[in-house]
Amino acid sequence: MSGALYQSVLRASAKTLASYAVGMVVYLWLIIGIFPTFAHSRALATLLKGLPPGMLRVLGYHVGATHLAGFLAGEFYGLIYLVIMSMYALFTASQLMAHWVDNGSMAYLLASPVSRARVAATQALVLITGVVVIGGATVAGGILGVHWLAPNVPLATGPFIAMNLVGTLMFCVVGAYAFGLSAAARDERTALGLSTMLTLVFYGLDLVGELTPSVHWLTHVSLFSVFNASQLIHGQGPIAADVVGLSAATGLLVIAGIAAFQRRQLSL
Amino acid sequence: MIALKSVTKAFLGGRGVFDLSFDVAAGEVFGCLGPNGAGKSTTIRHLMGFLRPDAGSVEINGHNCWTEAPRVQADVGYLPGEIGFPDDMTGTQFLNLVAGLRVLDPSHDRRAALSARFELDPASPLRKMSKGTKQKVGLVAAFMHTPSVLILDEPTSGLDPLMQERFLELVADEKRRGATVFMSSHVFAEVERVADRVGILKDGRLAATLDVAALRRLQKKVFRVRTGTDAEADGLASAGFPVVGRRGREVDLEVQGDYNALVRVLARCDVRALDIRPMTLEQLFMHFYGTEEATTS
Incomplete structure (x- = not known):
C-alpha cells in the first residue's frame, strides 16, 4: 500500500464518488418522502394482493407496503440501490487498473520503487473505500431522511444498518471480482464487459430463482441472494455469517487480482 | 550499469x-x-x-x-x-x-x-x-x-x-x-x-x-552547394569528391572526414547557398553494411 498513491487517486476521484453518494442519498430521500402517500394507497394494497408470492419477494413487498421498512426494501433496495452500487463498483474497478494500463499512466506508478503488489493493493483499497463511503452515506442519509421527512414513521435503525452493511459488503465483493478482471484483462473494455456480464448473470439467476419455485436453487449460486433486503431490513437472515463470508470473499478476490497483476506482461 | x-x-x-x-x-x-x-x-x-x-x-x-x-x-x-x-x-x-x-x-x-x-x-x-x-x-x-x-x-x-x-x-x-x-x-x-x-x-x-x-570521423555527410556560375559548378563536381546529385549549378558532394579540403575548394567559388544534410539512419546502415541484408547477418 502506498499512502501517496491512495491519497492522490482518492482525491482525483472524489468528485465522482461524491456524485454517486449524493445521488444515492437524494434518491433515498425521494422514496422516504413519498412513503406516506403510498402507505395509504388502497390501489397499491389491492395490486400487491394480486401478485404471486415469488414476485412479491423479488419486489420486496412480501410483508406489504404499509411499513416504511418494506417500502424501502421494495422501492429502493430492490433495484435502485443495486444499480447505483453496481455502476460505481464496476466502473471504478475498471478505471483503477485496466484504464491506467490502457492509457499508459500505469508506467509511472510501476517506474517507482513501489512494487506491483503494493500499487494494486492501493488501487483495491481506493475502490473498497469508495464502496464503503457510498454505503455509509446511504446509512446516514436513510436515518436522517426518516428523521426529517417521515418523523412519525417507525424504522428500526439496527436492522437498517445491518442491511446496509450486508449490501455494502456484497458490493465490495462485486468490486473485488471486477478489480480482479481489471487487473488481469487485456484491456479496459474487456474488463468492464466481463465484470458487467458476471454481475448481470448473478442478478438474473437470483431473479429467476425467486420467481420460479422449481428453479429456486439458482438463487444459491447467485451472489445477490445474500442481499435479501426485505428480510434483512426486518432483522432476519444470517447477518454475522454474511459479513464474515463477504469480507473473506472480498479479501480472496483482491489477492487473486493482485497475483494476476504481478504476473502480467505489460506493454507500457 | x-x-x-x-x-x-x-x-x-x-x-x-x-x-x-x-x-x-x-x-x-x-x-x-x-x-x-x-x-x-x-x-x-x-x-x-x-x-x-x-x-x-x-x-x-x-x-x-x-x-x-x-x-x-x-x-x-x-x-x-x-x-x-x-x-x-x-x-x-x-x-x-x-x-x-x-x-x-x-x-x-x-x-x-x-x-x-x-x-x-x-x-x-x-x-x-x-x-x-x-x-x-x-x-x-x-x-x-x-x-x-x-x-x-x-x-x-x-x-x-x-x-x-x-x-x-x-x-x-x-x-x-x-x-x-x-x-x-x-x-x-x-x-x-x-x-x-x-x-x-x-x-x-x-x-x-x-x-x-x-x-x-568515418561519417559521410552530403554538402549541397549552389554556385554563381556553371563553370564553378563544373569545378566543384570535378574536385575529387563523390558527386551524389547535380541540378545545374547545384551540386551534392559526399564528404568524409576531411572538411578542410572542401573549404579550400569552396573558397574559390561564389557560394550562393550551402546546406549540410545529416546522415539518416538508413544511410548509416548503408554506410556501414552496404546492403540491408548485411545488417541482419
Whole structure:
C-alpha cells in the first residue's frame, strides 16, 4: 500500500464518488418522502394482493407496503440501490487498473520503487473505500431522511444498518471480482464487459430463482441472494455469517487480482 | 550499469527481440537507434521490468529487472515513449504523486529547477496540455529525483527545437554528474550529440554497436552547394569528391572526414547557398553494411 498513491487517486476521484453518494442519498430521500402517500394507497394494497408470492419477494413487498421498512426494501433496495452500487463498483474497478494500463499512466506508478503488489493493493483499497463511503452515506442519509421527512414513521435503525452493511459488503465483493478482471484483462473494455456480464448473470439467476419455485436453487449460486433486503431490513437472515463470508470473499478476490497483476506482461 | 545477456522475447507475428546482448557502463550515455518496430521499446520494457524475457537476463546495477523491479526502480528515472497520464490530475498533482511514490527527500527534489529549465508551468490539468508540455512533465518526473540511471524512450518527441536543445544540455549535465543514460531514438543526429556509443537495432537484433567519436570521423555527410556560375559548378563536381546529385549549378558532394579540403575548394567559388544534410539512419546502415541484408547477418 502506498499512502501517496491512495491519497492522490482518492482525491482525483472524489468528485465522482461524491456524485454517486449524493445521488444515492437524494434518491433515498425521494422514496422516504413519498412513503406516506403510498402507505395509504388502497390501489397499491389491492395490486400487491394480486401478485404471486415469488414476485412479491423479488419486489420486496412480501410483508406489504404499509411499513416504511418494506417500502424501502421494495422501492429502493430492490433495484435502485443495486444499480447505483453496481455502476460505481464496476466502473471504478475498471478505471483503477485496466484504464491506467490502457492509457499508459500505469508506467509511472510501476517506474517507482513501489512494487506491483503494493500499487494494486492501493488501487483495491481506493475502490473498497469508495464502496464503503457510498454505503455509509446511504446509512446516514436513510436515518436522517426518516428523521426529517417521515418523523412519525417507525424504522428500526439496527436492522437498517445491518442491511446496509450486508449490501455494502456484497458490493465490495462485486468490486473485488471486477478489480480482479481489471487487473488481469487485456484491456479496459474487456474488463468492464466481463465484470458487467458476471454481475448481470448473478442478478438474473437470483431473479429467476425467486420467481420460479422449481428453479429456486439458482438463487444459491447467485451472489445477490445474500442481499435479501426485505428480510434483512426486518432483522432476519444470517447477518454475522454474511459479513464474515463477504469480507473473506472480498479479501480472496483482491489477492487473486493482485497475483494476476504481478504476473502480467505489460506493454507500457 | 545496465547489462542485457542473450535476451529473447518473441511476440506473435515474428516481432520481439532476439538474443540481445549489450552492456552500458556506469556514467556512459548509450543511444539505442532503430526504425519503428526494431525492438527499442521492447528492450526498454524489459529494462523497466514490465516484460519478462523468454530467455536471458536483464540487470541494472546488478539487480534483476523483473524479479527485483522495485529495487531497480529506486535507481532509475524513466520517460515512457507514449506519454499517458492519469485523468483528472493537474501536472502539479501528478508530480506530487511521483514524488510521494518515491518518498522524495526535499534536498534531492529538482522539480522547480527542471520546470524552470523547460519553461514548464505544471499547474494546468494534464488533459488540457499540448503534447510538448506533457513531454516536459514527463521529463521532470524522470529527472526530478536525481537518478543514477536514466531510461528515456524517444525523449525529444513533441519538443520544439529550443526545448530539444535544452534536453540535450540536460543529458550532458547528467553525464557530467555521473549518471548512466540509455536513450532510444530513430533520429541519429539526436543521439549523436550526447551519446558515447550507439547500438543499432534492426528486426529485434543488435545490428551494431558503434563508438560515436569514431563514427563522427568515418561519417559521410552530403554538402549541397549552389554556385554563381556553371563553370564553378563544373569545378566543384570535378574536385575529387563523390558527386551524389547535380541540378545545374547545384551540386551534392559526399564528404568524409576531411572538411578542410572542401573549404579550400569552396573558397574559390561564389557560394550562393550551402546546406549540410545529416546522415539518416538508413544511410548509416548503408554506410556501414552496404546492403540491408548485411545488417541482419
